Amino acid sequence: MRVGIGYDIHRLAEDRKLVLGGVRIPYIKGLLGYSDGDVVMHAVSDAILGAIGEGDIGMHYPDTDPRYRDMDSADILRHAVSAAGKKNLAVNNMDIVIIAEEPRIGPFREGMVEALARAAGVEKERVNIKATTNEGVGSLGKGEAIAAYAVVSLINGA
Numbered sequence: 339m340r341v342g343i344g345y346d347i348h349r350l351a352e353d354r355k356l357v358l359g360g361v362r363i364p365y366i367k368g369l370l371g372y373s374d375g376d377v378v379m380h381a382v383s384d385a386i387l388g389a390i391g392e393g394d395i396g397m398h399y400p401d402t403d404p405r406y407r408d409m410d411s412a413d414i415l416r417h418a419v420s421a422a423g424k425k426n427l428a429v430n431n432m433d434i435v436i437i438a439e440e441p442r443i444g445p446f447r448e449g450m451v452e453a454l455a456r457a458a459g460v461e462k463e464r465v466n467i468k469a470t471t472n473e474g475v476g477s478l479g480k481g482e483a484i485a486a487y488a489v490v491s492l493i494n495g496a
């Protein structure tokens with residue numbers, strides 16, 4: 339069994355669409371980033387790459403490469419899962435914490451679980467998402483950014 343941790347934070351800006359956990363969320367702002375800025379997909383992908391000893395997504399998807407501009411971050415997760423598969427490792431479970439002052443995550447949680455499970459090739463029961471605000475504290479609390487933590491465990495797969 340392997341375990342990895344991932345963390346990501348992106349700044350919120352106007353004139354960007356908000357994509358979180360693979361779900362398009364209607365909101366006045368979106369996450370800045372070279373890709374679609376999906377901090378949930380990025381944190382989970384980093385956790386998988388960490389668990390298999392393959393660095394981080396910045397090494398696999400450098401933000402200097404125009405091919406990755408505005409890319410669908412579910413593709414990054416699929417890439418990380420396939421890199422794990424090459425080492426005969428499969429996702430066992432993932433636990434995610436989203437820190438966002440706004441918007442409310444609750445109505446989109448089930449959609450995120452489904453999108454993450456689909457991209458990772460696992461049953462929904464293996465994906466857990468928790469969300470919290472930052473209680474108004476600091477830049478996250480002022481709604482200037484959204485962050486996510488992920489812990490993923492991998493087991494020997496077929």
Ligand code: MG
Binds near residue numbers: 346371
């Ligand atoms: Mg990122």
